[in-house]
Amino acid sequence: MRPRRIAPALLLLLTSSLAQSAPPLSSDDRPSCERPLAIERAAEQQARDWGLNTEEWTRYRDLMQGPLGVYSPHIDPLTALGIEARSDQERQRYAELQVAAEAQRVEKLLAYQRAYDGAWQRLHADMPRVILPDAGPAFSPVAPATSGRLALFVEDACPTCDQAALRLQAAGRAFDIYVVDSGADDARIRAWAQRIGIDPAKVRSGQVTLNHDAGRWVSLGLPGNLPAVVRQVGGQWQRQP
Secondary structure, X not given: OOOOOXXXXXXXXXXXHHHHXXXXXXXXXXXXXXXXXXXXXXXXXXXXXXXXXXXXXXXXXXXXXOHHHHHOOOOOHHHHHHHOOOOHHHHHHHHHHHHHHHHHHHHHHHHHHHHHHHHHHHHHOOOOOOOOHHHOXXXXXXXXXXXXXXXXXXXXXXXXXXHHHHHHHHOOOOEEEEEOOOOOOHHHHHHHHHHHOOOHHHHHHOOEEEEEOOOHHHHHOOOOOOOEEEEEEOOEEEEOX
16 A cells, blocks of 8 residues: 655645644743853842952852851841951952942932922921821931941840830930841831830931841941940940940
8 A cells, every 4th residue: 555645735734733833932941051141140230239240249149158147147248248358458348338339328318318308398398297106216217327426236025125225215315226137127127116115206306216237236246245335436336335
């Protein structure tokens, strides 16, 4: 028996049908070499965002896999690299990068604050800007850098920390509170301040500020447990009695 030949028209139809039924390549089916390239580009961009090179970014990621990442899971790359600097030159480099980054961040915050104030005046000039009693105190994202001003480092579940904050407030002192275990959560800081009785009026006026620690306590390298009242004297941070 002679084998049947498929008519050209039928062959064309079958080929077309197979081509249409073949699923498109998903991102997971694409050559694996494309994914490492994408990851590498993302790492390069993240490094540039912090003024770092890819080698420094890789070292930061490695550090966060060790004890530093356990003790300070939310620490920023510059602080992490500065704390774990392998030379005075490295430490100085990361300190200068962090100062520049912080100055830029504060300038952006102040620019937005000015825009917000202007918008409030235009839209609600007849309405006083107050915080409702059940809203808790305002959160201040900008940590003042006034020389000689007190800084209080606290933890959330720490009765002696609460007492230290209330003593400074009762004494009428101007001070900045840094919550070490805030987890970068503004609501957690507000809840803590409201729970212990930080005066919202003092926060609004700037006499007391509420801040995420973001690794600052570790970077100071001061001995002792929390709470800690510290002050900058002659360019050096010193723990106060």
